[in-house]
Amino acid sequence: MLLYVDDLVLGAEHLEDIRWIKAALSKAFEMTDLDELKIFLGLEITRNRNRRLLRIHQQRYIGQILDRNGMNNSHPNLTPLDPHTRLLASTKTKGEEAKANQVTVETYQSARGSLMYAMLGTRPNIAYAVGLVSQFNHSPEAEHWIAVKRIFRYLAATRNLGLCYGASNLSGGFLDADWGAGEDRKAVGGFVFLLNGGAISWTSKKQTSIVLSTTQAEYMAMTQAASEILWLRVLLDELGAFAHIEHLSQLNGDNQGALTLAWNPEYHARTKHIDIQRHFVRELVTAEKVHLEYCPTSEMIADIMTKALP
Amino acid sequence: MFCPAAWQALMAVAEEPITLADALVCEDAASWRTAWKGELESLKKNGTWVVEQVPENRNIVGCRWLFKRKEDGRFKVRLVVKGYSQEPGIDFRETFGPVAKFTTLRLLLALVAENDWELHTMNVKTAFLNGELQEEIFMEIPEGLPEETKPGYACRLVKAIYGLRQSPRAWYQKIHTFFVDH
Numbered sequence: 114m115l116l117y118v119d120d121l122v123l124g125a126e127h128l129e130d131i132r133w134i135k136a137a138l139s140k141a142f143e144m145t146d147l148d149e150l151k152i153f154l155g156l157e158i159t160r161n162r163n164r165r166l167l168r169i170h171q172q173r174y175i176g177q178i179l180d181r182n183g184m185n186n187s188h189p190n191l192t193p194l195d196p197h198t199r200l201l202a203s204t205k206t207k208g209e210e211a212k213a214n215q216v217t218v219e220t221y222q223s224a225r226g227s228l229m230y231a232m233l234g235t236r237p238n239i240a241y242a243v244g245l246v247s248q249f250n251h252s253p254e255a256e257h258w259i260a261v262k263r264i265f266r267y268l269a270a271t272r273n274l275g276l277c278y279g280a281s282n283l284s285g286g287f288l289d290a291d292w293g294a295g296e297d298r299k300a301v302g303g304f305v306f307l308l309n310g311g312a313i314s315w316t317s318k319k320q321t322s323i324v325l326s327t328t329q330a331e332y333m334a335m336t337q338a339a340s341e342i343l344w345l346r347v348l349l350d351e352l353g354a355f356a357h358i359e360h361l362s363q364l365n366g367d368n369q370g371a372l373t374l375a376w377n378p379e380y381h382a383r384t385k386h387i388d389i390q391r392h393f394v395r396e397l398v399t400a401e402k403v404h405l406e407y408c409p410t411s412e413m414i415a416d417i418m419t420k421a422l423p
Numbered sequence: 424m425f426c427p428a429a430w431q432a433l434m435a436v437a438e439e440p441i442t443l444a445d446a447l448v449c450e451d452a453a454s455w456r457t458a459w460k461g462e463l464e465s466l467k468k469n470g471t472w473v474v475e476q477v478p479e480n481r482n483i484v485g486c487r488w489l490f491k492r493k494e495d496g497r498f499k500v501r502l503v504v505k506g507y508s509q510e511p512g513i514d515f516r517e518t519f520g521p522v523a524k525f526t527t528l529r530l531l532l533a534l535v536a537e538n539d540w541e542l543h544t545m546n547v548k549t550a551f552l553n554g555e556l557q558e559e560i561f562m563e564i565p566e567g568l569p570e571e572t573k574p575g576y577a578c579r580l581v582k583a584i585y586g587l588r589q590s591p592r593a594w595y596q597k598i599h600t601f602f603v604d605h
Contacts, residue, residue, distance in 0.1 A: 115531055116598065119550035122528065123543045124535050131543050134605075141601055143548040150544040153528065160536070167536035169529070233525055276529070278536035309537045313529040348527060354534055 122150055156234050157275075170275025171234050175268050178227035182265060189270030190263055193242040194421035200245060200260055201296050202252075221253040224261050231268060235275045237305060239264055240317035241418050244301070248319070281310035284360035287408065288338040289367060290330035291419035293323070300324050302334030303418025306345065306361060314341060317418040328370030332394070335371055338364055339394045339403050346402065365408035372405050440490045443566045451498065455490060458498040459567070466502060469552055472562065472578035474571050483561045483577050484508045486586075502565055503586035515558060515588040547598075554583030554593025 114134070115122040121138070125131050138144050150158055155174040160167050179185045225246055232243045242264050249257040288304040295301065303317040316337065324330045342362055349358045366372050375394045397403040410416065440446035446455035466472075477483060485505040493499055509515050535542050547553070561577040562584070583590040 114602070115528055116595075119547040119594075121545045121547065122531065123545065124531055124540045126538065126540055128541050131541050135543070135545060137605055138545060138547075138601075142550075142553055142598075145546045145548060147544045147546055150542045153544065154525075156525075156528070158532070158542075160542075162539055165536055165539055167532055169532060278533040308530060308533040311529070311533055311536075313533055314526040345526075345530070348530060352531070352534065357534075 117154060120153065122153060154234075155230070164279065166277060166279040168275055168277045169235050170273060171231055171236070172272050172275075174234070175231060175272040178231065179265060179269055179272075182224050182227065184262065184265040184269065187262065187266050187269055190266040191270055192422070193239045193264045193267040194245065194260065195263060196421040198256070198260070199296075200249065200257060202249065215255045216253055216258040218251070218253060221258060221261065222250055224265070225250065228261070228264050228268075236268075237312050237315040238274075238417055239267065240303065240315055241301065241420065242267075244317045244319065248295075276311040278309045278311035283310050284308050284357060285363035285365060285406075286338050286342060286361065287365045287413060287415040288331070288334045289413050289415035289419050290320075290327070290334040292327045292330045294420065295319065298323055300330035300333070301419045302330065302337060303415050304334065304338040304341065305415045305418060306338075306341065307414070308357060308361060314345065315418065316341075326370070327368055328374065331366060331368035331371035332374060335364070335366060335375065335394050335405075339397050342403050343397070359404075362402060363404050363406055365406045365413070367408055367410045367413045369407065372407055375405055439492055443488050446488070446490050446500075454498045455500065458500040459488065462500045462502065463567075465549075466552075469582055471552065471582045471584060472580050474564065474576055475561075475579045476575050477561050477577045481561055482508075482510045482513060483563050484587075486562050486565055486584075488566060501585055504562055504584050506586045506588045509560070509588050513558070515560075550598075551583050551585055551587075551590040551594050554590055554595075554597050556580055556583055556587075556589070556593055558589070560587070 114124065123131050123134055125134070135144070135146060139146075152158065152173075155171055156169050157171065157173060158167065158169050176185075179187075225243065228239065228243050229247075232239050242260070246257060246261050246264070253261075284307055286304055286306045288302070290300050290302040292300045299322070300320045301317060302320055304315065305312050306314040318337070320330065320333050324333060342364065345361045346358050349355070349361065375398050394403065398405060416422070440449055440455065443459070446452065446459065449455070485508045486502055487505070489501045489503050491499040491501070532542075534540070560580045562580055563577055564572045565578075580587075583593040587593075
């Protein structure tokens with residue numbers, strides 16, 4: 114059972130249980146029965162029950178935002194970011210800015226907000242791109258606007274893509290970090306959690322402090338992912354999905370240094386600068402609430418959360 | 424920046440009246456009147472407030488009627504409280520009302536797919552109006568109730584109402600209690 118202000122989602126093993134809850138609710142409140150769940154907060158849901166597949170996508174929403182931003186007839190593009198372009202912050206003064214800009218701050222921010230909602234719903238694959246263009250929210254310039262339009266063009270080409278649960282039984286967390294590639298040399302960290310073959314949780318975030326090694330960048334991303342595990346564990350426990358608690362506590366990283374550091378506090382002299390709070394992860398590993406695994410970079414799903422891929 | 428003139432112009436395009444007086448003289452006056460009467464009726468039926476004498480030095484929160492044309496052509500009238508005129512600590516304390524995250528929904532959907540569960544949805548009509556208030560709040564008597572408007576009197580709210588800072592929370596607590604009891 115899930116509640117979003119006045120919209121309720123009811124999931125149960127048997128139809129009788131659903132009927133019972135509906136009757137009880139209707140007795141207490143004035144309710145509208147909308148029957149099978151097809152759309153929720155703009156997420157469209159389709160099922161193939163014979164094959165136990167469930168797909169979610171935002172085709173309709175993407176059509177609307179393309180319309181709203183005048184991008185409906187744009188040339189489609191198969192990647193959300195140009196890997197050869199480096200976006201830099203504005204160096205212009207206020208006066209120059211107004212002249213040079215093709216786009217107002219309001220238009221830019223509203224377009225970026227539309228992309229954000231698509232990303233949060235079913236499109237983890239644009240998380241890094243949306244995070245990147247968000248960094249120029251306060252003073253967008255022509256090249257930033259081109260990057261935003263590129264994301265729209267990518268969505269136009271791939272609007273029917275979404276997430277699918279049940280196609281494989283892959284479950285677990287994947288994390289990655291990209292060290293200091295941005296203009297301010299701050300690392301970008303990201304993670305993806307899969308359950309029943311589909312992504313359920315993801316993040317791409319520029320780290321708040323500058324780190325001195327890939328190990329440290331990865332270790333910080335690991336902290337973020339480990340916190341997510343703690344929350345997912347509670348949720349799975351409440352839903353009675355006990356078998357999945359172990360599956361989702363499996364965290365895969367591709368940085369040997371960070372993994373070693375979490376398993377065992379060695380390399381002391383070179384890692385002393387890693388902040389105490391980062392050792393949060395080590396404590397969770399010791400308590401067996403998080404299980405770390407090595408995953409080669411070539412198989413790292415979370416790679417996409419931290420960089421532009423060609 | 425808020426600009427009343429621009430606001431008026433915008434509303435004029437949408438053909439939605441701003442005040443009750445406007446609504447009851449405009450082209451669609453009959454439809455607005457029916458919608459307004461209906462809303463007033465359901466507020467009364469719901470026992471949303473009682474008219475009482477206001478104790479001295481009590482804050483009275485403002486309210487106004489809101490007129491909205493739905494996409495399907497229906498006329499919708501709603502009474503909203505001006506939440507910004509509430510005094511913290513007296514008219515409201517806790518305002519946080521939790522809402523579900525996308526991650527929770529996706530996690531549920533992954534389990535639904537795996538176990539071939541049934542998946543249904545329902546909507547609660549006028550959800551916020553179900554919430555019961557913890558605080559004693561006085562609201563000015565809404566426009567259009569001349570027989571109840573007398574000096575020193577106001578509506579003491581019993582049930583939550585749109586615009587009140589604690590309405591989402593009151594509703595959440597109400598439905599939470601329901602789920603715990605069942």
